[in-house]
Structures are given as structure tokens and as C-alpha cells.
Amino acid sequence: QPQLVQSGGGLVQPGESLRLSCTVSGLNLDYWAIGWYRKASGKEREGISCISTAEDTTDYADSVKGRFTILRDNAKNSVYLQMNSVKPEDTAVYYCVARFRRCTLTPYGNDYQGQGTQVTVSS
Numbered sequence: 001q002p003q004l005v006q007s008g009g010g011l012v013q014p015g016e017s018l019r020l021s022c023t024v025s026g027l028n029l030d031y032w033a034i035g036w037y038r039k040a041s042g043k044e045r046e047g048i049s050c051i052s053t054a055e056d057t058t059d060y061a062d063s064v065k066g067r068f069t070i071l072r073d074n075a076k077n078s079v080y081l082q083m084n085s086v087k088p089e090d091t092a093v094y095y096c097v098a099r100f101r102r103c104t105l106t107p108y109g110n111d112y113q114g115q116g117t118q119v120t121v122s123s
Contacts, residue, residue: 002026002112004034004096009117012086016121020081022096022114029053029072033099034079036070037107038092038119046092047105049081054101061105064090086121093118 008020022034035050048061049070058070069082079096094117097110 002098004098004112004114006094006096006114006117009094009119011120011122013123014087014121015085018083018086018119020083020094020096020117020119021078022080023076023078024098025077027098027112029074029077029079031101032111033101033103034070034072035097035099035104035110036081036094037097037105038090038094039107040089040092043092045107047107050099050103050105051079052101052103055103057103059103059105083119086119088121091119091121 003025005023012018030053033052037047039045048064051058051070067085071080096114098112099110
């Protein structure tokens with residue numbers, strides 16, 4: 001059974017950086033796209049980034065473009081979300097998800113999902 005195991009997250013101050021990790025087992029990342037979405041309290045899910053080797057593409061939501069970077073480490077079969085210049089509005093539970101081949105920012109309809117990790121941005 002494929003698994004996505006997340007790590008990272010926590011409490012950070014505005015303007016600081018944070019890296020979230022998603023370690024994947026049972027899926028070949030050459031064929032499976034990995035995305036990140038977040039769910040803030042009282043708000044809808046928001047897809048924020050994705051990466052697909054099969055399609056040779058990455059994508060970002062406008063809300064994080066220029067601040068967040070999605071990275072992949074083939075040796076560790078992991079995908080990372082590097083979050084820079086964080087803002088209070090980035091506070092949410094973050095999930096990594098897997099979808100076959102396709103990089104998409106939709107937060108629904110994904111095949112596999114990590115357990116989620118809380119990110120809180122506050123001074």
C-alpha cells in the first residue's frame with residue numbers, strides 16, 4: 001500500500017522560513033505527481049503547489065508564487081515544500097497528495113494523501 005509520510009511544520013514567525021517534507025513509498029515518482037494543499041480553519045481547501053516528472057512541470061497558486069518552492073529528491077523519494085517569507089495567512093494544515101502523472105492544483109480527487117501537518121505563522 002503506498003504511503004505518504006509528512007514531517008516538518010510547527011510555529012514560525014512572519015517572514016521566517018520553513019520546510020515541509022513528504023516521503024513517498026510504494027509509488028514511482030517518475031510517474032506520480034506530488035502536490036500540496038492546505039486547509040485553514042473556516043476556509044476551503046487550497047491547492048498550492050505540484051510537481052510532475054512525467055509531465056515535466058511544476059505549478060504554484062498565486063497566493064504562494066515567489067515565496068514557496070516545491071523540490072524533489074530522487075534519492076530519498078521525497079518531495080519538499082520550501083516556504084519562505086511566511087505570512088499569518090499561511091497558517092493551515094498542509095497535506096501532500098499523489099496523483100498519477102498529472103500536476104494539478106485541485107485539492108480534490110487525489111489518489112493518496114499524507115497525514116497532514118500544522119503550520120502556524122504568528123508573532
